[in-house]
Amino acid sequence: MFGNYLIGLREGLEAGLVVCILVAYLVKTDRRDALKPVWAGIGVACGVSLAFGAALEFGSQELTFEAQELLGGTLSIVAVCLVTWMVFWMRRTARQLRAELHGRLDAALRMGTGALVATAFLAVGREGLETALFVWASVRAAADTAGSSAPLAGVLLGIATAVLLSWLFYRGALRIDLARFFTWTGGMLVVVAAGVLAYGVHDLQEARFLGGLAEKAFDISAAVPPDSWYGTLLKGVFNFQPNPTVLQVTVWALYLVPALTLFLTPVGFGRSVRGGEEQKATDEQAGSGGDGARGGDGAVADGERVRDGARRAGGRTVGDEG
Numbered sequence: 001m002f003g004n005y006l007i008g009l010r011e012g013l014e015a016g017l018v019v020c021i022l023v024a025y026l027v028k029t030d031r032r033d034a035l036k037p038v039w040a041g042i043g044v045a046c047g048v049s050l051a052f053g054a055a056l057e058f059g060s061q062e063l064t065f066e067a068q069e070l071l072g073g074t075l076s077i078v079a080v081c082l083v084t085w086m087v088f089w090m091r092r093t094a095r096q097l098r099a100e101l102h103g104r105l106d107a108a109l110r111m112g113t114g115a116l117v118a119t120a121f122l123a124v125g126r127e128g129l130e131t132a133l134f135v136w137a138s139v140r141a142a143a144d145t146a147g148s149s150a151p152l153a154g155v156l157l158g159i160a161t162a163v164l165l166s167w168l169f170y171r172g173a174l175r176i177d178l179a180r181f182f183t184w185t186g187g188m189l190v191v192v193a194a195g196v197l198a199y200g201v202h203d204l205q206e207a208r209f210l211g212g213l214a215e216k217a218f219d220i221s222a223a224v225p226p227d228s229w230y231g232t233l234l235k236g237v238f239n240f241q242p243n244p245t246v247l248q249v250t251v252w253a254l255y256l257v258p259a260l261t262l263f264l265t266p267v268g269f270g271r272s273v274r275g276g277e278e279q280k281a282t283d284e285q286a287g288s289g290g291d292g293a294r295g296g297d298g299a300v301a302d303g304e305r306v307r308d309g310a311r312r313a314g315g316r317t318v319g320d321e322g
Contacts, residue, residue, distance in 0.1 A: 004138055006192065008158020010185040011131040014090065016166025018123050021101050024170065034105075037113045041120025048121075049128030056136045069207035076137040076200025080193045083134045084259060087186040091263070137196050138239070190263055194256040195239025198248040205245060212247045219243040 019042060026034050056075070060068050101123060108115035135155050205213040221242040224231045234240035241248070 004135070004152070004154035005158040005161075006185060006188055007131070007135055007138055008155040008160075009162050010158075010182075010189055011127060011134070012159040012162025013165060013181075015124055015127040015131070016162050016169070018101065018127065020166060020170045022105060022120060022123065025102055025105055031109065034109060034116055037116035038120040041117040041122075042124050044117070045121045045123075045125035045128050048125060049132045052129055053132035053136055056132070066207045069203040070209055072137070072140055073200040073203030073207060073209070075133060076140075076196050076203065079130075079134040079137040080197045080200070080255070082130050083189060083193050086130055087189055087263065090182055091186060134193075134196070137200070138192065187260060187263055190259050191238060191256065194252050194259070197255050198241070198244060198252040199239055201248050201251050202241070202245065205247065210247065212245050215246045217244050217246045217249040 022038055022042075023035065026032065026038065060071055063071065104119050104123070105116075108119040139152050139155060201210065204210045219242065224234065224240075224242045226232070226235065226242060231240075231242065244252075
């Protein structure tokens with residue numbers, strides 16, 4: 001349940017941060033008339049995401065067992081690819097998130113109501129669709145062993161927590177170190193994604209798309225029964241399986257070790273050590289110049305400006321650097 005709670009919290013807070021930036025910017029620029037189209041776009045994005053999740057859940061029930069396993073395994077792998085890309089993307093580009101959204105809103109304001117709806121829909125919809133796919137894959141993997149509604153309850157509880165935190169964040173009642181938050185939750189999501197990937201491989205083996213189903217890497221079912229409280233806990237947090245195949249363990253290790261190493265390294269994904277040091281020096285210089293960026297990935301600066309700007313409703317523009 002904890003792993004699914006983490007997914008709902010992390011993904012929900014990312015979407016909540018986007019909503020805070022959009023709404024606060026319009027409030028600070030005294031364009032409250034544009035709030036309705038923006039909320040409409042956000043509502044449509046949430047509806048499409050829910051419909052996508054429902055289509056995955058109920059549509060797959062009409063398929064044969066092997067077709068279900070093939071679909072589930074394929075979508076699990078796609079979900080892992082998307083969430084991995086999202087985690088690294090958020091870490092690299094959080095500094096420009098505020099400016100990017102502000103630029104899109106400025107262009108949409110000039111184009112009219114339809115553009116505002118589309119801007120809000122695209123900004124939130126991408127997060128929603130990625131979340132729906134990854135949540136479906138993770139809940140499906142956990143529910144098969146847990147045999148209860150706990151995985152889905154964990155996701156919903158995480159989303160509810162994210163909504164509450166986003167509201168408190170917008171109102172200025174809560175300070176969050178977003179750099180640290182996204183680093184820790186991003187690392188834990190990589191671990192969760194490794195489990196989902198291994199489960200997806202198992203699905204493909206059961207669908208007879210991949211071989212090696214009978215080749216077990218180990219079997220500790222007697223020591224860690226899947227229906228025990230600790231077996232359920234390990235399953236819920238890490239998607240742990242007491243009798244994985246050799247291929248599952250191999251894929252799990254080949255994904256987790258390099259992905260987690262790249263994510264946790266100070267250099268960041270796709271950067272050289274020298275480039276990372278130069279970027280760090282640039283960030284420190286910019287921070288001393290008064291732009292408010294603090295270390296890491298700059299998400300703190302964006303978040304604090306949204307919070308401070310929202311708290312001073314009616315004042316100057318959020319993120320106004322002049």
